[in-house]
Amino acid sequence: MIDFHCHLDLYPDPELEVRDAAAARVYVLSVTTTPRAWLRTAQLAKGHKRIRTSLGLHPQLAHERSHELDLFEELLPRSRYVGEIGLDGGRGYAQHAAIQSKVFDTVLRLSARSGGRIMSIHSRSAVDEILDRLAATPDAGTPILHWFSGSASQLRRAADIGCWFSVGPAMLRGEKGRSLAKAMPADRILTETDGPFASGPDGPLHPADSWRAVRQLATIWGIALEEARTRLLDNLRSLSESAPDHLRERNNSQRASA
Numbered sequence: 001m002i003d004f005h006c007h008l009d010l011y012p013d014p015e016l017e018v019r020d021a022a023a024a025r026v027y028v029l030s031v032t033t034t035p036r037a038w039l040r041t042a043q044l045a046k047g048h049k050r051i052r053t054s055l056g057l058h059p060q061l062a063h064e065r066s067h068e069l070d071l072f073e074e075l076l077p078r079s080r081y082v083g084e085i086g087l088d089g090g091r092g093y094a095q096h097a098a099i100q101s102k103v104f105d106t107v108l109r110l111s112a113r114s115g116g117r118i119m120s121i122h123s124r125s126a127v128d129e130i131l132d133r134l135a136a137t138p139d140a141g142t143p144i145l146h147w148f149s150g151s152a153s154q155l156r157r158a159a160d161i162g163c164w165f166s167v168g169p170a171m172l173r174g175e176k177g178r179s180l181a182k183a184m185p186a187d188r189i190l191t192e193t194d195g196p197f198a199s200g201p202d203g204p205l206h207p208a209d210s211w212r213a214v215r216q217l218a219t220i221w222g223i224a225l226e227e228a229r230t231r232l233l234d235n236l237r238s239l240s241e242s243a244p245d246h247l248r249e250r251n252n253s254q255r256a257s258a
Helices: 014-023 035-044 059-078 094-113 127-136 152-160 175-183 207-221 225-241 245-257
Strands: 002-006 027-031 051-054 081-086 117-122 141-146 164-167 189-191
Touching (some): 002 189, 002 207, 002 225, 014 035, 014 051, 014 207, 027 081, 051 081, 059 117, 127 152, 152 175, 164 175, 189 207, 189 225, 207 225
Parallel strands (some): 081 117, 117 141
């Protein structure tokens, strides 16, 4: 199983989440919301080869944490993954559009200068702005649009510029989410939970709940559950192998020292 967007550090008991994810053999991308949180969150993954920690600066916190961009730049060489980053034009955050744009543009520029990163991107109510910036900075790396909620035409544009997508049980419960997932390139989809923010029938989703998204995708794709699982693992392998050699080496070095 794959949970390619999960906030491990924000659960009530992060260590328990790590143990449970390891026991369930889930591949987890543990995203952070601020650069300051990265070091402590990366320690959660110590000794767990299926967990990677992503360096982020969440758009909803950009107006409070933009001063951490210097720390982001300092830590970037230590992380193959960047996220959660992006823009948020939703209620309560649109008024911070200018500082969000400054932060996102800086992150893309730094990522491009560092040879590119695998990026988990928040795009709520800001899809066109996100895509404009990604198209203008193609060397920033591989963009993965987390919980994409744009229009069908925006989805086509995102796919055309090479975006990937991560989808979770909460997104796939709705008709729009299922319709979008059906239209996404099947070889550029990964599963996620967005736990603990996203919820299921029993409360906040956990990494092992990513199997629910596998089951939903199997139905959407009209294939057997095992075939869907294999396809998603192949996608993860393809994403990993697409990274530049220097990033793979850096990632291995980080894992050895974690």
